[in-house]
Amino acid sequence: MTEKYLQPNSSLIEAMEKITESANKCTIVVNKHNKLLGTISDGDIRKVLIKKQKLNINIKNIYKKNCYFVTTSDDEVKINELFENKSIDILPVVNKKKIIVKIINKNQKNENKKFKNILENVPTIIFAGGLGNRLKPISSVIPKPLVPIGDKPIIEHIMERFYKNGSKKFYLLLGYKSKLVSTFLSDFKKFNAKFIYEKKPLGTAGSLSKFSSYKYEDYFVTNCDIVTNENLINFYKFHKKNKSHITLMSATKKITIPYGVVELNKQGNFNKMNEKPDINFLVNTGIYLVNSKVIKLVKKNRPYNFDNLLRDGIKKKLRIFSYPISDNSWIDIGDGLSFLNNQNTLERFVLKGV
16 A cells, blocks of 8 residues: 555455544545546545445445546636535545645535534533442542543543534433532533532443433533544534434444464365464444434433344344444443553544644
């Protein structure tokens, strides 16, 4: 793969990472000489992942061969017409040999501003009442939401990301050491935070029943130990485009088996050995978009986890989608061992999105 662009033998994971790095919804595919072959978008990738859930296949049969482009001799009029009349985010500029010279990015500020305004009516629900067992002994003294990353607690980093993407109202579900959390956040008037106190633990979804009488159409729902640098406006667009009842943000995860894996044939005899193979998965990040119709499935004051909600949603034939992101786009701060051993990595990731 070239330094800047993808090649047809690039994997879906590489394509997702490249799109994430570029901050666009699309990226370029070239041959080894940097000759333009086509483009691949985040939508192209998600269509494949939703249907096949395979992350290590290459993109040769996925990317669009017939993409829009301009030459170095084309003027601004043509460029503006293409951006205005075609649904494209980037426009490759090529020379006579169709070698990439540069990429022009469409200015999406107006579109994102429109969705930011819409997200003002999409509150963020944050589950922040757990005991934080994975972060012990730290959480024995400080409640998990207030554990510092850099010069700010986890909860402030999370709320800032949703706030900057347009979500202006926050509901925090509190339990363990709740007064410490509410007292700290009461000073942050811009977050418009409301506190809901749990008398007993209700699981990772049980407290959603408290919103059954609220009038919002959709909610962001997140755990208080997950930080993402993903564009939440695009997440919401995907949710609405698919008319989804639940959309879970899932991340690519590659696990390397530290041994040679033995494969047997149909007769049970040795066939071959794969040395330290990689296995690719999509994992749940703990960040969701939930339609208000879903909340009616949650019974009041009964423990209920999100995996139960997803299973019941499937039984009710609700529309449930996965929104795949790169593994580089999120981080789980709640892993105590990781927290203690990787403070610098955590700070670099979190502060990168500020």
